[in-house]
Amino acid sequence: MGDAVAGVTTRTRTIDADFALIGHQESWRAAADVLAVLRGSEHTPLPDDEIKDILPWIPPRAVCHVDIGSVAGAKARGLYIDSFIPPDRLEAAYVHENIARVRGAAAYAIQAGAKIVAGRRRSAGRPARGRARPAWCR
Amino acid sequence: MEPLTSVNCSAIECTSLSTSAPIWQDILAQAMTGELLAAMNYTSLSEMCEDPAEIADALEHAQGEQGHAAAFAAEGRKIGVDVINNVDAKHWKRLRDAFLRCITERDFIGCLIVQEIMLESFAVASYSRVGKVAPGSLGGTFARIAAEEEDHVDHAMAILRAERARDAQRFDDKVYRLHLDVMTTLAQMLAKECKDGHCEVCHAGCVKPSLFEVSLSAAELRGASLQQYLKTLDMLGIPGEVTLRWVTRLPV
Numbered sequence: 192m193g194d195a196v197a198g199v200t201t202r203t204r205t206i207d208a209d210f211a212l213i214g215h216q217e218s219w220r221a222a223a224d225v226l227a228v229l230r231g232s233e234h235t236p237l238p239d240d241e242i243k244d245i246l247p248w249i250p251p252r253a254v255c256h257v258d259i260g261s262v263a264g265a266k267a268r269g270l271y272i273d274s275f276i277p278p279d280r281l282e283a284a285y286v287h288e289n290i291a292r293v294r295g296a297a298a299y300a301i302q303a304g305a306k307i308v309a310g311r312r313r314s315a316g317r318p319a320r321g322r323a324r325p326a327w328c329r
Numbered sequence: 330m331e332p333l334t335s336v337n338c339s340a341i342e343c344t345s346l347s348t349s350a351p352i353w354q355d356i357l358a359q360a361m362t363g364e365l366l367a368a369m370n371y372t373s374l375s376e377m378c379e380d381p382a383e384i385a386d387a388l389e390h391a392q393g394e395q396g397h398a399a400a401f402a403a404e405g406r407k408i409g410v411d412v413i414n415n416v417d418a419k420h421w422k423r424l425r426d427a428f429l430r431c432i433t434e435r436d437f438i439g440c441l442i443v444q445e446i447m448l449e450s451f452a453v454a455s456y457s458r459v460g461k462v463a464p465g466s467l468g469g470t471f472a473r474i475a476a477e478e479e480d481h482v483d484h485a486m487a488i489l490r491a492e493r494a495r496d497a498q499r500f501d502d503k504v505y506r507l508h509l510d511v512m513t514t515l516a517q518m519l520a521k522e523c524k525d526g527h528c529e530v531c532h533a534g535c536v537k538p539s540l541f542e543v544s545l546s547a548a549e550l551r552g553a554s555l556q557q558y559l560k561t562l563d564m565l566g567i568p569g570e571v572t573l574r575w576v577t578r579l580p581v
Contacts, residue, residue, distance in 0.1 A: 229577040241581045244521070248552030249576075250559055252569030270570075299569065 210269040211300035212257065213293060213310035215276040222246055222278055225254060249275040251296035253303065270303055272296045346408045346464060349543050353467065354410040355536035356459060356543075357401045360471070362414040362421055362530055363452060364398035367391075369416065370428045370444050377432055377440075390481065397474045404467050418529035420518040424448065427510045438492050442504055445485035446561050447511045451519075452478045454557035455550045462544040482561060489565055501567055508575050512558070516579040519551035555579075 216222040219242065226246070227236045237245070257269040274292040281289075293310065300308045346353070368391045375387035398414070405412035416425060424443075431439035453475050460472030493500040517525065523535045537547040555576055562572045 226577055229574050231574075231578060234578055237577075237581060241521075244548040245552060245555070245581075248556040249573065250556060250563070250569075252559075252563075252573050254570060254573070 207268065208270045208300070208303040208305045209267040210257075210307040210309070211253075211272050211303060211305035212269060213251075213272045213274060213296045213300065213308065215274045215292075216278055217281070218278050219243065225273065229254070243277070243279075246275055247277045247280070251275060251292055251299050253299065270300070270305065272299050346467075350408050350410050351532070352536055352539050352543050353408060353463070354405060354412060355531045356545075357405045357410075357412040358414060358530050358532065360452075360456065360459075360474075361398045361401040361412050362416055362418065363448070364394045364401065364474075365414050366416050366421055366425055367444065367448065367452075368394035368398065369425065370440070370448075373429065373432050374437075374440050374444075377435060377437065393477070397477070400470050400474065404470050407466065413530075413532060415530050419525075420514055420528060421530070423514045424511060427507070427514070430510075431507075438489065438500075439503060439507060441485045441489055442507050443511050445482055446489070446504070446565070447507070447515065447558065449478050449482050450558040450561050451515055451554045453482065454553040458545065458550055458553050486561075486564055493566055497566070501571070504562070504565075504567060505575065512575075512579060515554070516551075516581070519547065519554060520581060521547045521551070 216225060219239065223236070223239065223242050226242055230237065251272060251274045253270040254273045255271050257271055258266065259269065260266045274289075274296040276285075276289050276292050296310075297308060371387045371391035371394060375384045375391065378384045378387055402412045415421065428440060428443050431443060456471045456475035456478065460468050460470075460475055462468065463471055489500075518528070522537060528535065540546050540550075559569070559572055559576060563569055
């Protein structure tokens, strides 16, 4: 990573990102945890039925920043962009809708000025494992 | 076997509408109230403006919204219902009061944010959904008015973007302050159930539990409205991660 961040410069964009990671939650529990963090501890958590109603309408967007550093001391700043694919719509029947969401997430990454964009592909046949939010999220 | 040409489509539509007419009556009442409130807001805005061109523009918008209200009333008459309106109903009155606070502060930009970004996002999204499922001219009217309201948003966008370019932090702080006031009220209006009692617009009980009978739902109308709002804020250039936090903190 040391060389990869050597050319980082200030850009006149809404968000200044070196890289973007695109993903989605694979269980409603994980999605609920993400929304609970965004909602803040001062607000009561959203009931499960409300989460299932609201999440599918959220357009792809950044959820948090990711700061990483190399052993050589270089630093890079990135974004985690959630495509907000509903966890119950991961099957082939929703492929077109989901591709549109990933494209929306990619457009968001471009707008943020990210030079590198990566997404996590779900392995076929592997059981879905959700996580509250990526451990590297601040 | 009767020839196909003898099928009376309008009779079928009329029968189907007669069973759902009370639902459409309440949907039209909410829409008509929103349009009349918008007309009042633009009239108030015209009284605040000094530039003759801005005054004329605001009055033209007010007239347009009056026309939309009249169109909704006419659609009600076509299906045999009286469409009432109540701009003093609790949620709508709070929305009007929020706008009037901007007028009192002579805050032209605040007025545009409330009317064009927040209220119009709700109108564009909900009318579009209704336009897709409402039969005949009723659906056509909702779809046409949704498109006209979208033009209003586009018109305001250039002014608001220029304002944000001058001082983004100050602009975003103002949007957030107005969001807490206006969008909290809209979120309560759009909640799946009216937990705080009657909305004072529906003619009898709350229409929300009956919406599924016309292929709609309160959750869908809320979701579409919030999505439209987020996309409109994106167009203004406010960071998506910030607006996501705003929206997830709204009451449900």
